[in-house]
Amino acid sequence: MTTTATTVDSLARSFRRMLVAAGDEAPALRRSLWLFAAAAVVEGLALGCLFPLFHALLATPADGAAAARWLVLMGALVALEGALRWWANGSFTYSHHYAQVGHQLRLRLGEQLRRMPLEKLYQRRTGELTATLAGNVDELTTPMGMVSALLLRALIAPSVALLVVAYWDWRLALLLAALLPAAAWLYRRRRRALAKSMRRLAAAHADTSAEIVEYVQGLPVLRATNRTGARAERLQTALTRLEEVQRQDQKAGRLPGLLFASLVEVGLWLAVALGAWLVASGTLELATLAAVLVIAARFAEPLSLFIGVASVFDYMEAGLRRVEALFAIKPLPVAPAGAAPKGLDIAFEQVSFSYEGSDERALKDLNFIVPERSMIAFVGPSGSGKTTAVRLIMRYADPHEGCIRLGGCDLRALEPERLMGLVSAVFQDVYLFNDSILNNIRMGRPDATDAEVEEAARRAHCHGFISRLPQGYCTQVGDIGGRLSGGEKQRISIARALLKNAPIVILDEPTAALDTESEVAVQQAVDELVRDRTVVVIAHRLSTVVGADRILVFDEGGLVQQGRHDELMAEPGLYRRLWEAQQALKSWSLPSSHTPTAL
Numbered sequence: 001m002t003t004t005a006t007t008v009d010s011l012a013r014s015f016r017r018m019l020v021a022a023g024d025e026a027p028a029l030r031r032s033l034w035l036f037a038a039a040a041v042v043e044g045l046a047l048g049c050l051f052p053l054f055h056a057l058l059a060t061p062a063d064g065a066a067a068a069r070w071l072v073l074m075g076a077l078v079a080l081e082g083a084l085r086w087w088a089n090g091s092f093t094y095s096h097h098y099a100q101v102g103h104q105l106r107l108r109l110g111e112q113l114r115r116m117p118l119e120k121l122y123q124r125r126t127g128e129l130t131a132t133l134a135g136n137v138d139e140l141t142t143p144m145g146m147v148s149a150l151l152l153r154a155l156i157a158p159s160v161a162l163l164v165v166a167y168w169d170w171r172l173a174l175l176l177a178a179l180l181p182a183a184a185w186l187y188r189r190r191r192r193a194l195a196k197s198m199r200r201l202a203a204a205h206a207d208t209s210a211e212i213v214e215y216v217q218g219l220p221v222l223r224a225t226n227r228t229g230a231r232a233e234r235l236q237t238a239l240t241r242l243e244e245v246q247r248q249d250q251k252a253g254r255l256p257g258l259l260f261a262s263l264v265e266v267g268l269w270l271a272v273a274l275g276a277w278l279v280a281s282g283t284l285e286l287a288t289l290a291a292v293l294v295i296a297a298r299f300a301e302p303l304s305l306f307i308g309v310a311s312v313f314d315y316m317e318a319g320l321r322r323v324e325a326l327f328a329i330k331p332l333p334v335a336p337a338g339a340a341p342k343g344l345d346i347a348f349e350q351v352s353f354s355y356e357g358s359d360e361r362a363l364k365d366l367n368f369i370v371p372e373r374s375m376i377a378f379v380g381p382s383g384s385g386k387t388t389a390v391r392l393i394m395r396y397a398d399p400h401e402g403c404i405r406l407g408g409c410d411l412r413a414l415e416p417e418r419l420m421g422l423v424s425a426v427f428q429d430v431y432l433f434n435d436s437i438l439n440n441i442r443m444g445r446p447d448a449t450d451a452e453v454e455e456a457a458r459r460a461h462c463h464g465f466i467s468r469l470p471q472g473y474c475t476q477v478g479d480i481g482g483r484l485s486g487g488e489k490q491r492i493s494i495a496r497a498l499l500k501n502a503p504i505v506i507l508d509e510p511t512a513a514l515d516t517e518s519e520v521a522v523q524q525a526v527d528e529l530v531r532d533r534t535v536v537v538i539a540h541r542l543s544t545v546v547g548a549d550r551i552l553v554f555d556e557g558g559l560v561q562q563g564r565h566d567e568l569m570a571e572p573g574l575y576r577r578l579w580e581a582q583q584a585l586k587s588w589s590l591p592s593s594h595t596p597t598a599l
């Protein structure tokens, strides 16, 4: 009995989780499920009418009037069942509510991605997120409506019929009820095995999607390095793994599935056999056996398919688990609002930080101030912590020790929207959305007029090349594909920042990867952007920051020197060593055997 109870309970839990996932559409889904359940009860009762009907017909003499009464009642119940089912379908399955569930869920997930700490977001591979937002959401919505209706019908209608059988003959009902624990036990076994294989399947799907996305995105690099084959092997491995998991899944479900179907068939046959024996021995009326026969024939197939229908729920749960894992990530907490920031200086106070899963501290006891309207440069060897420090200013994550203040106010007590309104960032990798150039720039300030966008573009020195594009500002980024150069993209992103007009600007040396001509144009745009603002710039080439108000020298997550360029050059230390190394590089040229003339 406990096995049966736990099975029913675990199915009920699945229904509850499904309702939670339905979000705003849950009331419509709940109403529809109740109506389907009511229809299944009525179906069981309609079939139950067969008992008195057959008794009336097989009585000697046959009781025509009673038979007619039961037939009418049965007809009324069948009509009621149809109406309830019709109403249930109209309430959800064939209504806008069903389409809305997936749509709403994707919107909520999108919102969640927007709010989750960037540290958590970047831990996930793009393909993995695509698999969740596209595939898992569909897996989740599929069983809503039709499949749940089938499941409810397979569970409820035979149970009601069993109660009716019990009313007419307790022995037959007892025999059928005795099969329940065995069926429940088989189903639970199948469910447990399936849940495990579903988790593996969902992980294999996500992994394959991630590999496909990375393969396609990385193709230019792979072709250039002649490693398309090597990466294709990884993709092949992921595909093979997926196929293997699918095969195991089929194998795991086969035996309990077949046993369950056989159990149902054998059970119903046993009931008929017992009935026949009881009729032969004179302790059961033929009319009762006839009714049981019809009911057994009616439910044999849906019941034996029950396990297959129910397993759709296990697919749903595997998808749901991945969706819930995304929803479970909490946004960075915002402490109760303190005093509003006074001024715009940024202060790091004893800040230490480690990335999740890493024992190494990426930042160690950092103490410094970026005064308002000054330009501060972060320099240091690769991996010394410059990017991490900048990320913390934008609240990519919170420091594990210490605190960062903006205008005296702890970043943790600033609303994320407010903080983001105060900061503009220009990175080396510029992301342009597949939209018009106009809208790409307008992202800096969505309510900006076309004229304001154009003004920002002029100041960022990109009006010239935009005007030469086929449709000018209305040109779709997707239509011109890779036609924009690195420098042009940089200037578009500077135009965005100019339009946003935030008082703090963070630059990850935007000219680092450009040729000299682009560099001059981008530098002019940068000069326009940094005027009269608080600026933090990550500098890879020290020559670009000789004019900075202060240079902070990072090494292994700590601050080892700070001062103006001439002060730092006057003392022996990392800065001077880095400077001298870069100067030496400038005078470096290709050995004569590698110059083009020699080729």
Ligand SMILES: Nc1ncnc2c1ncn2[C@@H]1O[C@H](COP(=O)(O)OP(=O)(O)OP(=O)(O)O)[C@@H](O)[C@H]1O
Pocket: 122, 355, 356, 358, 362, 380, 381, 382, 383, 384, 385, 386, 387, 388, 389
């Ligand atoms: N997402 C991450 N997860 C784990 N460790 C990271 C992550 N990003 C950076 N790190 C580690 O943190 C340390 C500091 O890295 P960071 O990117 O801040 O250095 P950087 O000075 O900006 O380097 P570069 O000049 O090469 O960009 C390095 O040891 C790096 O390997």
